[in-house]
Amino acid sequence: MSTETLNQRCFNFSAGPAVLPELVLEQIRDEMLCLPGVGSSVLEISHRSKEFGHILNDARDRFRALFAVPESHDILFLQGGACLQNAMIPANLLVDAEQTGDYLITGSWGKKSSAEAHRFGNMHVAWNGDDDNFCRVPDSSEIHRSANPAFVHFTSNETIQGVQFHTEPDAGGAPLVADMSSDVLCRPVDIDKYGLIYACAQKNSGVAGVTVVVIRKDLLERCSDRLPLYLNYAKHSAADSMANTPPTFAIYVLGLVCKWLQDEVGGLQQMQAINEQKSNLLYDIIDTSQGFFQGHARTQDRSIMNVVFKTPNAELDAKFIAQAAAENMTTLKGHRSLGGIRASIYNAMPVEGVETLGNFMKDFLKANG
Amino acid sequence: MSTETLNQRCFNFSAGPAVLPELVLEQIRDEMLCLPGVGSSVLEISHRSKEFGHILNDARDRFRALFAVPESHDILFLQGGACLQNAMIPANLLVDAEQTGDYLITGSWGKKSSAEAHRFGNMHVAWNGDDDNFCRVPDSSEIHRSANPAFVHFTSNETIQGVQFHTEPDAGGAPLVADMSSDVLCRPVDIDKYGLIYACAQKNSGVAGVTVVVIRKDLLERCSDRLPLYLNYAKHSAADSMANTPPTFAIYVLGLVCKWLQDEVGGLQQMQAINEQKSNLLYDIIDTSQGFFQGHARTQDRSIMNVVFKTPNAELDAKFIAQAAAENMTTLKGHRSLGGIRASIYNAMPVEGVETLGNFMKDFLKANG
Structure with missing residues (x-):
């Protein structure tokens, strides 16, 4: 791999330890x-x-x-x-x-x-x-x-x-x-x-x-x-x-x-608005997928941090996770106790990352729905 | 201060958290x-x-x-x-x-x-x-x-x-x-x-x-x-x-x-030899200072990690610490419970740092002894 490829950052949907703001990482690096x-x-x-x-x-x-x-x-x-x-x-x-x-x-x-x-x-x-x-x-x-x-x-x-x-x-x-x-x-x-x-x-x-x-x-x-x-x-x-x-x-x-x-964000009210925007983007795709994507949580109790869902079967779940990884979206596998897919979209996950995942979900639905 | 001055590294004699190998810090920075x-x-x-x-x-x-x-x-x-x-x-x-x-x-x-x-x-x-x-x-x-x-x-x-x-x-x-x-x-x-x-x-x-x-x-x-x-x-x-x-x-x-x-060091036998070399350098200066520098520990129980000593009085201790800091040797103050001077010279303290301190001690003795 080239140095550029080796150092290319992915959209990291890990449940924790998890994504940090790039500005924070840059300051840590610069002051190391x-x-x-x-x-x-x-x-x-x-x-x-x-x-x-x-x-x-x-x-x-x-x-x-x-x-x-x-x-x-x-x-x-x-x-x-x-x-x-x-x-x-x-x-x-x-x-x-x-x-x-x-x-x-x-x-x-x-x-x-x-x-x-x-x-x-x-x-x-x-x-x-x-x-x-x-x-x-x-x-x-x-x-x-x-x-x-x-x-x-x-x-x-x-x-x-x-x-x-x-x-x-x-x-x-x-x-x-x-x-x-x-x-x-x-x-x-x-x-x-x-x-x-x-x-x-x-x-x-x-x-x-x-x-x-x-x-x-x-x-x-x-x-x-x-x-x-x-x-x-x-x-x-x-x-x-x-x-x-x-x-x-x-x-x-x-x-x-x-x-x-x-x-950079402007406080927790602004952060909440962004978190709701990000999670709604994914939940809307789940809700309009005619049952292809199935969320785990009851609608009114859904998390704005961890979006947990699955496709019709474990084989498709695995395909989803592997294809997403190939497109630089990592760590989407659900917890081993539950299976399926989990997108953790903490504060530091940029809107762009969630939009990229959302577009991927729509494409995956079209190809496999 | 210029950027260069702002980012100039000192010889850090802190008792802990303490100096790390510069190669390690560079790798952390590069991979951050x-x-x-x-x-x-x-x-x-x-x-x-x-x-x-x-x-x-x-x-x-x-x-x-x-x-x-x-x-x-x-x-x-x-x-x-x-x-x-x-x-x-x-x-x-x-x-x-x-x-x-x-x-x-x-x-x-x-x-x-x-x-x-x-x-x-x-x-x-x-x-x-x-x-x-x-x-x-x-x-x-x-x-x-x-x-x-x-x-x-x-x-x-x-x-x-x-x-x-x-x-x-x-x-x-x-x-x-x-x-x-x-x-x-x-x-x-x-x-x-x-x-x-x-x-x-x-x-x-x-x-x-x-x-x-x-x-x-x-x-x-x-x-x-x-x-x-x-x-x-x-x-x-x-x-x-x-x-x-x-x-x-x-x-x-x-x-x-x-x-x-x-x-880089080649194992713990080599590390011990270097640590003994570093600590002996300072203890020899203490032992040949005709009582100007007084070590705390009994000779055979002296630490190769923390060299604890004092000058004839607290005023000179403070002068020593301040002058050393001005020459980019930091954190030489003894623990608050004991006073005096403490040079912590852990594995990662380079020989050059100890030599610099040793030369400073000799000069300080000449000027104040």
């Missing part, structure tokens, strides 16, 4: 050997240096401004992904033996989250969409909370099933806890409604290795000194996310992504 | 927008993709070859730093109520490690250098193990005090556990002597965000299913470090650093 005026790469500077202090504060300030996080909530940058949060949430919040961790299970990730809670206390499934093959979120009348929830947990967007909450479930006064790993920053959110929000960065806000936690400050009082240091939200909060060496590069990238959302 | 032939940045590809599978396997294989890790031991790539290991080690290994976690405390990091063990079982301090201001490692006669240690933990190199073990302490048959965060890959190690070795990457093997764990496979049987998923070594081992999304970029950099050590 030397942060301007610092004499070292961002990879090489001490987390205690004033230069990294500026990077950390800038990332936190931009995230706070962009996501409209009120001063009642703290912002933490942690490691271990959503996986470690699944343990930290009940470990920190489920401290009263009379209380229960309530979970709404709308897909694979919600199921995983709920599976850790019993190690720390009482777990209650307030709704489970497993019988419906996780194709929808619950109607409010279907949610059955426990008598005394310590918190109510839900997954705002299920990456694998392409199912998204478009309004918050009612927590009945208990702290609402949300895994927003795959849709954080895709739209404005009323943070006042939440006790805790967590999101690993590699889908919509940066790279693998950092997880943002937004926690209502009064909940920090629940965190027990008996917890190991790394598992204790209060310790991370008191140390300003520097209880140990934070994932410096991933925090730097998160800051650059927030800057891109502010300066 | 597109891994050759892949169509996306390494930051954007799924951890389940065959391309990342290749990167992960390559990093693990290179680390195994370079560090001579036998098949009896598994290699894991985890998040949370040494801080989370301080909890995971007793959580996984201290499962018998009749047993004790034994700790040798030779500096600030060993102290932190030992502070987590009591949450999970019995902790025993087998030696503590606090009374000696952590200037040395124990002689073998000074180590007092408990009657029944589940493991014996030590810190092979204390970054803050510049104290390094040059032979392993005797664990009396119990698994030897070592925090090698700041000296992994600085020299060959006989892995057969160890039950578990852990090292966060940002000092000597890569960037912040990944911690390498080398664990003897029979110890995985101790790991209880009662542990949260992320804290369970056996789960990470069974999932090949992919129990959740691993820190993909940090693993990629670790692989590049191992490749540099193999291809």
Whole structure:
């Protein structure tokens, strides 16, 4: 292959780690050997240096401004992904033996989250969409909370099933806890409604290795000194996310992504409009394909981040994926647990990428429908 | 400042995150927008993709070859730093109520490690250098193990005090556990002597965000299913470090650093010789300064990674640090807990950087001695 071919960028529909804004990648590249005026790469500077202090504060300030996080909530940058949060949430919040961790299970990730809670206390499934093959979120009348929830947990967007909450479930006064790993920053959110929000960065806000936690400050009082240091939200909060060496590069990238959302996109309302435009483009093709393309999620619960669908059979699915790859659209294969096709169209996926996929879908329908 | 000045690289003596080989930084830069032939940045590809599978396997294989890790031991790539290991080690290994976690405390990091063990079982301090201001490692006669240690933990190199073990302490048959965060890959190690070795990457093997764990496979049987998923070594081992999304970029950099050590340096024996050459150059200047420069560590326990010393007074220390910075030698300030001067000269610090510092020290001695 020629150098040009070797370095040609594709439209990358990966579910995560996923596409980043090209402007962000270019800045990372340009600064890789030397942060301007610092004499070292961002990879090489001490987390205690004033230069990294500026990077950390800038990332936190931009995230706070962009996501409209009120001063009642703290912002933490942690490691271990959503996986470690699944343990930290009940470990920190489920401290009263009379209380229960309530979970709404709308897909694979919600199921995983709920599976850790019993190690720390009482777990209650307030709704489970497993019988419906996780194709929808619950109607409010279907949610059955426990008598005394310590918190109510839900997954705002299920990456694998392409199912998204478009309004918050009612927590009945208990702290609402949300895994927003795959849709954080895709739209404005009323943070006042939440006790805790967590999101690993590699889908919509940066790279693998950092997880943002937004926690209502009064909940920090629940965190027990008996917890190991790394598992204790209060310790991370008191140390300003520097209880140990934070994932410096991933925090730097998160800051650059927030800057891109502010300066290039214009904020989360604009981002939401673009995300709706992109996802509608694909859903419209699915809906007008006379059943050739079949979406997984119930219409009103469809995700604006992960468009999950299939063709009439697995053979055609495979043909679709292979032909798309040949036309520089990569990673369209559905998750191994569900099969079919999945187009993840996070914030950083350009409209042009979705239009290219849309045109490909129309051509594929004509040729195979 | 001109662009050239803005992008001029310094000799960076940071204790961590720390200097990386320039060849590694250049490759990261060159591949930032597109891994050759892949169509996306390494930051954007799924951890389940065959391309990342290749990167992960390559990093693990290179680390195994370079560090001579036998098949009896598994290699894991985890998040949370040494801080989370301080909890995971007793959580996984201290499962018998009749047993004790034994700790040798030779500096600030060993102290932190030992502070987590009591949450999970019995902790025993087998030696503590606090009374000696952590200037040395124990002689073998000074180590007092408990009657029944589940493991014996030590810190092979204390970054803050510049104290390094040059032979392993005797664990009396119990698994030897070592925090090698700041000296992994600085020299060959006989892995057969160890039950578990852990090292966060940002000092000597890569960037912040990944911690390498080398664990003897029979110890995985101790790991209880009662542990949260992320804290369970056996789960990470069974999932090949992919129990959740691993820190993909940090693993990629670790692989590049191992490749540099193999291809450019020629292996760990050569690296040790260079590290001894570099550290001897500075220690010789200290030793022949007629007491102007005073090293912190006892001579035979001096670190080949972190050279910790001071001048006759704090004012001269500050002058030294400021003048060195003006001559493009950065981050020479000692840790805030100890003061003075610290030159961290990890694998990636070129001999030229140490020579430049050495010449500066001689000049400073002439002018101020």
